[in-house]
Amino acid sequence: MILASTALGILRMDDQGKVQETIPLDPEELQAICRGEYIQKELDLAATGEAAHASTTGKQKVYMLTPKETKHENITLTSDPRKISFLTAALQERAQQLREENIRLSAQAVKASVTFDTEAMKAVHALDELERQLNAQLKRLGDWLSLYYPEQSEKHKGSLILTKLAHDAPEQEMGAGIHPREQKALQALAAQAEALEQSRLDLEAYLAESLKANAPNLAAIAGPTMAARLIALAGGMEHLARLPASTVQMLGAEKALFRHLRTGARPPKHGIIVNHPYIQEAPPREHGRRARALADTISMAARVDFYKGADIVEQLQQRLARRKR
């Protein structure tokens, strides 16, 4: 008897490779097989084969495609090319069925892969794009406004205050007079910038809500938006939780880091965590030290959030406070 455990079930073949029976597997059983374990059905089948083959081999022969680490006394694994060709032929006959099974299993995997961190990553990328658009929009707006209000528009360069200027601003010495027609056009541009800003705020609020619920320690220590950025750079919550703190410290500074590794230039002190108040409030000479402390703490927060789920915000904050000089 030859047994082959496949995604289509356990194929029971005779010694000529003819499939006599396909024993269906439920999803858990297939998963166990994919982990390299033996399931009860396989062992039972192996046991029934014994009588039939006792006379010739003393032990029934069982072939399974997946080599298993734990050997079982009733199961002999084979790499006999003849038997492998039996299995190949049996599966090739059922090629379309196997393909559909693969599509089904992959669809499940794709579905199951969507978790809060995948969503947070999409949101971060959307946020980056919004910020880019907003900056471009404000630049255009300021550029046009400077025809009428050169001083104000220079003063509020790149700021949302420009949008107010489009509605109502004092006339100026250097500025040309503005006519209602132009003002209307400018107000439309300003409205666009305001809408972008609103979307940005909405996205940040979404991230804050999601991260506070799903990664509370990380969100509290890094701040929700930075937490989401770190997750995006690490490639997911699990990845972030498994990264060494020294890598967390460098996330977002890859260019500088690899330049350092390649050419021996000075190593970067920090990646995106540089924007954290804990580093910003410190004098520059303390930045490196603080970046290490913050990265350690963020890393711990991410690990607890991912693997354990306890609330350790207070300990972590104390830890940060202790490591100030």
Add this chain to the structure above:
Amino acid sequence: MKGDRMGAEKVDNPLLIVEKKATFTKALVKGPVYGEKTFTRKDGQWREWVPKRSKLCAAIRKGMRQFPFDNDSTVLYLGAASGTTVSHVSDLCPEGMIFAVEFSPDTGRQLMLLAKKRGNIAPIIADANQPITYAPRVWPAEILYQDVAQRNQVDILKRNAQMLLKQGGTAFLCCKARSIDVARNPADIFAQVRGELKGMFQILEELDLRPFTMDHRFYVMRKL
């Protein structure tokens, strides 16, 4: 210097056109997959295969002699991504099966859309590091194609070859020096890779894929 068309006419396959400047495969399913050019003549539609987007095509342009892709080949393809190269392999093996393994569910989604349209692609969302997790979903292949740019990419190839590639089958490895070690000299890395491949494989060809891709070596091997 003949440049990129050096020896490109060596591959002979009725489903493949290798011209002086361009490569085409006979479309198994009508219509472009990723925005490539197509043309139709009386024997059907042909899709352009761009060497900058596909390392297998780059290898053909660089004069690869081995070309085991037959009408009914079984291919285990690791690192299928969104299926750009896979779609051309699917064109080349209309009666065969391509088991396309991709780790990222994000790119895998697109691969699945492709697989639904083509009866010879079986998509597998799994980690190529652990062939045991998808071994029950495939049958042993005649061709193993490895384009997973990971630090342990040679190890990934060997483990998959051991379990799922037939003896005498062909293995392809797209070896990316930058993924194995950014800081080391690529020539040293490739020398080490050659050493690691010997024993399990006979190296038939080793191609430098410049100017299509930098810091890559393309190995064609036979499993011993």
